[in-house]
Amino acid sequence: MVIETWSPQETFALGQRMGREARPGQVICLNGDLGVGKTVFTQGFADGLGIGEPVNSPTFTILQQYEEGRLPLYHFDVYRIGDVSEMDEIGYEDCFYGDGVSLIEWPTKIREILPAQVTWVEIEKDLEKGFDYRRIRVEERA
């Protein structure tokens, strides 16, 4: 599935829709360059799950956990991770293989520990189509 968005609101809305449809144990990988909209998508996703508190990408926290929605949300931003062993310390397995939903920004940095089955979301800019244009590909990988 490929979706084109022309504003942050549209990317938020896509996240929201996927948040409403999210299922227990789902792992969603959000791939794309800095500033492409991974956190905007995550904010929509959290809203779709019924999470009211603000969602950000805190600079020095790899995992943020939200319990107030329809399903627990585990938001990973692994941009600053040094080594995958840091994921063990966080207890990532309970998140990936539990009943909540995991959203991972910068998934390629922890490729070796990603589950076999993930939802892969790839966000790209195309400056020829404008500053706020994003091409978003969503695919199930098994």
Ligand code: ADP
């Ligand atoms: P990332 O988490 O990928 O580093 P952010 O979500 O933090 O990126 O930031 C994306 C930035 O791009 C925001 O400032 C947002 O307003 C802007 N933006 C412009 N157009 C779009 C779009 N179509 N979708 C998502 N974000 C957009």
Ligand code: MG
């Ligand atoms: Mg981000």
